[in-house]
Amino acid sequence: STACYSWKLIWKSWAPPRVKFFHWLANQDRCWTAERLAHPGLQHHPRCLLCDQEPETIRHLLLECPFARKAWHEVLAWLRIPA
Ligand SMILES: [Zn+2]
Structure with missing residues (x-):
């Protein structure tokens, strides 16, 4: 019930373009999964x-x-961030 706007942040990140594009596709549920x-x-x-x-x-x-x-x-764990 809460909107997630992480895709807006990913475009401004240092991530490689392919990672940004994948994140954008995943956020819009446009990846070619079995369901799709x-x-x-x-x-x-x-x-x-x-x-x-x-x-x-x-x-x-x-x-x-x-x-x-x-x-x-x-x-x-590698980033030492508690789960
Ligand atoms: Zn599984």
Whole structure:
């Protein structure tokens, strides 16, 4: 229920253009996930290829997947930021 305007900040960051573009696509749910491939009837795997537990959505891939959570945990630990 809260709006996220992080995509506005990413354009001003030092990140490489491809990272900025990916963030912008992810924010607009425009990445080619299985969920998005299913809509026009394109061939896709029904669940996340990493964990095989949930439908592959951009939110799942970046935030909810156990592999993503592990990666974020490692990044936060490396940056010494409490999770
Ligand atoms: Zn997953």
